[in-house]
Amino acid sequence: MLAMPEIHYIKHLRENKDLSISEIARKTGLNWRTVKKYADGNIGGQKIMKKKRGMMYELGYGEIIDDWLEEDAKLPRKERRTNRTMFEQLQKEHGFPGSYRTVCAYIQERKPHLKAEKEKRYERLEHPPGEAQVDFGTMQVVKDGALEDKKLLILSFPHSNAGFAHPLPSENRECFLEGLKQLFHQAGGVPRRLRMDNLPAAVVTVGKGDNRQYTEAFLRFQAHYGFEVQPCNPASGHEKGNVERKVYYVRHRCFVPAPVVESDEQLTEWLRVKMIEDRSRLHYEKGVPIEELWKEDQKELKALPLDDLPIFSLDTVKVNKYGEITVDGEKWVIHQARVNQSLVVQKGWDRFICLSNQGEVVFEAPRPYMNQKQEIPWEEIFNDWEKKPRSVSYSRFFKYLPEKVQTYLTFRKEEVKQRVRGVRELLKSHTLKELDEWLNKEQRFDLAPHELKVLLEAKQQAYPEKWEETYTPSVFVNYETDLHLYDQRLCPSWEGGANRDDSGHQRDL
Structure with missing residues (x-):
């Protein structure tokens, strides 16, 4: 539909300039039928939209297509039916007598309307203080x-x-x-x-x-x-x-x-x-x-109560034939309780306490979820670092390493790749904590990874335990020999490691 100034211009050329329809069409660049409509026709009010007619609207086929479109909108795009599939399904299941083009035209018209119907309108909320x-x-x-x-x-x-x-x-x-x-x-x-x-x-x-x-x-x-x-x-x-x-x-x-x-x-x-x-x-x-x-x-805040409310819950459990109770899905052995004894479990947010019927505490432990952790995948991280050694110190995971291990990896920039590969191999038999403790004690950041491995394994060597024997007199247990006494016996002139002359005066060597 043309704007009103364009319509007035076409009327002006037709009535006042006495131009033909073809001349007006060439002058304005509009279609000949459009010029004819506004040049010789009446300019009435806006046309009232008539109710849609056709088999898609009157025979209920459109409602079936609408249902299918709404169902498919909830599925991934790859799993949605195509226009051709809907047309064939409509023919097979509902005896649709129309053409494929009729179905395509209806779907093209209805999709935007269905999408608009789903969109919700929200009101801007005002939130008072407090x-x-x-x-x-x-x-x-x-x-x-x-x-x-x-x-x-x-x-x-x-x-x-x-x-x-x-x-x-x-x-x-x-x-x-x-x-x-x-x-x-x-x-x-x-x-x-x-x-x-x-x-x-x-x-x-x-x-x-x-x-x-x-x-x-x-x-x-x-x-x-x-x-x-x-x-x-x-x-x-x-x-x-x-x-x-x-x-x-x-x-x-x-x-x-x-x-x-x-x-x-x-x-x-x-x-x-x-x-x-x-x-x-x-x-x-x-x-x-x-x-x-x-x-x-x-x-606007209300005052806090004078006393806080204690937060806990109470449950009753029974000790099974193995001396166990179940708390939070985990089994716990209660040594101070007898089989089939009923206990009261008081659960706090971080710990639980088991009480006997007399109120005696028989067991206490952290709740199981307090110790849940997820190991950092260091093997994968070290593999990535080995491929890109210059990114080691900039990685988000670098700061999660123990301090001494960080220092060891970056001690010599030209050896970062070799050290990353070596530490990765060390982690197969040792933990980062063990490596950090050894480096912190020995301060040997200059060693190569294979040298570290030898020293760490030597530290873990198991030596025979000292035998416990009862034949040695107690006065000789842990007795330390004073070799200075032997010096006095063998060399009387040497007392206390010093050389003395005949008069007993010390002299320098």
């Missing part, structure tokens, strides 16, 4: 030379975009509640409303709307700290988009590459400082420092 969102994120750290997964519980305040993070070993009920308690202490108060998704650690069943059945432990925790819960709808992570984005931000700012930590306490403090430093940047939308907006959030 409202928070919480979610878990999985991060990796390097501890004791091995990769370790950490479940990071993040508390985010959408009004100010301030965030707090606490590392935990799991996402179970005890860890979740312990993490929330620690985050409330970091924030210096309790948020008035807490938006969260349907975490198994807090939610038992999901009903219609806002109806949720929460765990008894979570309801007790909520009553103690006095916050209101705002649950998200199932599969609607966008309803807590601020904390979802905060998890992504913290992962890429603090955990890529994985940091090296010595203990959980050090990681917790390092994260606390990182999140405080992050508040110095500007808010992504408001253009005001996050620290200033955080002060507005702080004014």
Whole structure:
């Protein structure tokens, strides 16, 4: 359809300039039929769109194609049906009398409409001060030379975009509640409303709307700290988009590459400082420092209770015929309990305690997930380093090596490739810790890898243990002979290793 100025121009050339249709078409460059339509026709209002007609719309074949298109949209592109396949299936299964071109035309017209119908429209939400969102994120750290997964519980305040993070070993009920308690202490108060998704650690069943059945432990925790819960709808992570984005931000700012930590306490403090430093940047939308907006959030926080709520759960277990109990899927031998005895297991976030019916502690141990680690694939890494020796000191994995091993590999730049190959072979029979301890003690960074191997193997040689015999008198056990006495007997003129004259005076040699 032409714009109104173009239509007026065609009318002007026809009525006032008295040009023919062909002349107007050549002058404007438009099609002859288009010029004829507007030059001699009436300029009416916009045409009312009529209802689509045809077998695809009237006989229901279009609805079948729509269903197929929606089904295929959920599959990988390579597994979707082609237009030809749909046409043949329509003919075979539904007796479609039309042509292949009719099906293609319908599909070309309907695909954009079906895609538009799926797109949701979101409303921009306003977040008042004192409202928070919480979610878990999985991060990796390097501890004791091995990769370790950490479940990071993040508390985010959408009004100010301030965030707090606490590392935990799991996402179970005890860890979740312990993490929330620690985050409330970091924030210096309790948020008035807490938006969260349907975490198994807090939610038992999901009903219609806002109806949720929460765990008894979570309801007790909520009553103690006095916050209101705002649950998200199932599969609607966008309803807590601020904390979802905060998890992504913290992962890429603090955990890529994985940091090296010595203990959980050090990681917790390092994260606390990182999140405080992050508040110095500007808010992504408001253009005001996050620290200033955080002060507005702080004014709306509820005060912390005078006493913290102890976080633990209680279970009852029975000792089997092997003297074992099962906790967190792992079997533990209880030597102080008898077969078929019932024990009470008190589970904290990091440890569990077994109690007898009289309240006596009969066993205590860390929960099994506290020691889960993932070994770093050093063999593959050393293979890559051998191919590209100049990249060793710039690799993200280089800092995960023990300090003395780092020094040994880069001690001589021209020997990096040979040393990488040699250390790779050493790791087949020794650990990085053993190599680091030997280098730290001997400080022999000049040795070649094969020389290191000989010395390490010599250190591991097993010597016969000293026999225990009872015939030697006790006064002679561990007796050290004083050879100075023999010197006095054999050479009286030499006392204490010094030469003396006849008068007893010492003289120089």
